[in-house]
Amino acid sequence: MQRDQDLASIAAFYRRVQWTALGVGLLWCLWLLAPILSPFVFAALLGWLGDPMVDRLERRMSRNSAVVLVFAVMILVLLLAVVLLVPLLEDQIMTLVDSLPGYRDWFVQTALPWIEQRTGLQILSWLDPDRLFQLIREHWQGAGGIAASVLGYVSRSGFALVAWLANIALLPVLTFFFLRDWDLIVGRVGALVPRDHYDTVRRLALEANEVLGGxxxxxxxxxxxxxxxxxxxxxxxxxxxxxxxxxxxxxxxxxxxxxxxxxxxxxxxxxxxxxxxxxxxxxxxxxxxxxxxxxxxxxxxxxxxDRIGLHPMAVIFAVMAGGTLFGFLGMLLALPVAAVANVLLRYAQERYRHSRLYAGDTPAILLDAAPTPPGDDQDAG
Structure with missing residues (x-):
């Protein structure tokens, strides 16, 4: 009997190792593919946001017709925003460019003297053009390296611009396919979930979907x-x-x-x-x-x-961590991932509260009747 329990524990341990290795592998692939995943992720978010409307319309018409209607509404809203905002923002940016000399003069003639007067620091002397030129001459090799880096960045920026335009052109196509096939994608992903854990995964997925959607x-x-x-x-x-x-x-x-x-x-x-x-x-x-x-x-x-249930510090950390690890894609995914992680943390907390590690020899019925410790009535985030 004890041997069977030991074998079951070893098998469970190896299953956890396999799932951990799978998760690490997926994160590694995500990190490698981050530069090209932005349009796919953004399109998936748009498809997910639009799917409830498609499902409602599908009760009255075919799926394809509902997708075309929702997609057309999205395009019209985008075009309306472009028509209204682009001329306005263009005028504001031109105003900003024209105002830059005034901001520079205010900074040098008003802000810096005010700071020097109250702190005793001689900031203006460090900004003297002759001094800056002398520093550049003394460190010409470093300046040359910086210039080379700048030139390299400029040369790469052309390719970045082409990639950015390609992503914009690809976004509506991907959004249409995500809208049309969202239920099919969800069904195929659900079919891959191990049957022993299907009910738990489905419950957590529905909870995360409700939290994220709202x-x-x-x-x-x-x-x-x-x-x-x-x-x-x-x-x-x-x-x-x-x-x-x-x-x-x-x-x-x-x-x-x-x-x-x-x-x-x-x-x-x-x-x-x-x-x-x-x-x-x-x-x-x-x-x-x-x-x-x-x-x-x-x-x-x-x-x-309070749908997301995350503390403001957790939100700030999630956005900064996502941007550091995965760039723009990470910032785009930061809050959705944090919200899903918070749902998983609440589930892990629930499992822990009913585990032998937490309860010890206390009977489960007494554990359920025990008062909730301070702070446990709040979300894990």
């Missing part, structure tokens, strides 16, 4: 509303770059505190350079305050809620 759809709406609110508010304050700063801040709201910080930093600098008075700086603060109130008490509770 969070991503809600977060996209929050980003859109806040971008419009910030842009309109800064434009009313009178900032020439208000629309650009507001839209960028809206896009950055998916990282906690980064969107509001960009409003304070960039909006404050723009107000000081353009007007140089406290009234317009206070106007930027009012826009920031209104945006925070609307987001905290209206948008996030209504559209997002």
């Amino acid at each position: 969070f991503l759809r809600g977060q996209l709406l929050v980003m859109l509303v806040l971008g419009i609110l910030y842009a309109l508010g800064l434009w009313l304050v009178g900032l020439k770059l208000g629309i650009l700063i507001g839209l960028v801040a809206g896009l950055l709201t998916f990282v906690p505190y980064l969107g509001p910080a960009s409003i304070i930093l960039f909006g404050g600098i723009a107000a000081l350079v353009q007007f140089g008075d406290w009234q317009h700086l206070a106007g930027v603060g009012i826009v920031f305050g209104v945006g925070q109130v609307v987001e905290s008490f209206l948008l996030t509770p209504m559209l997002v809620g």
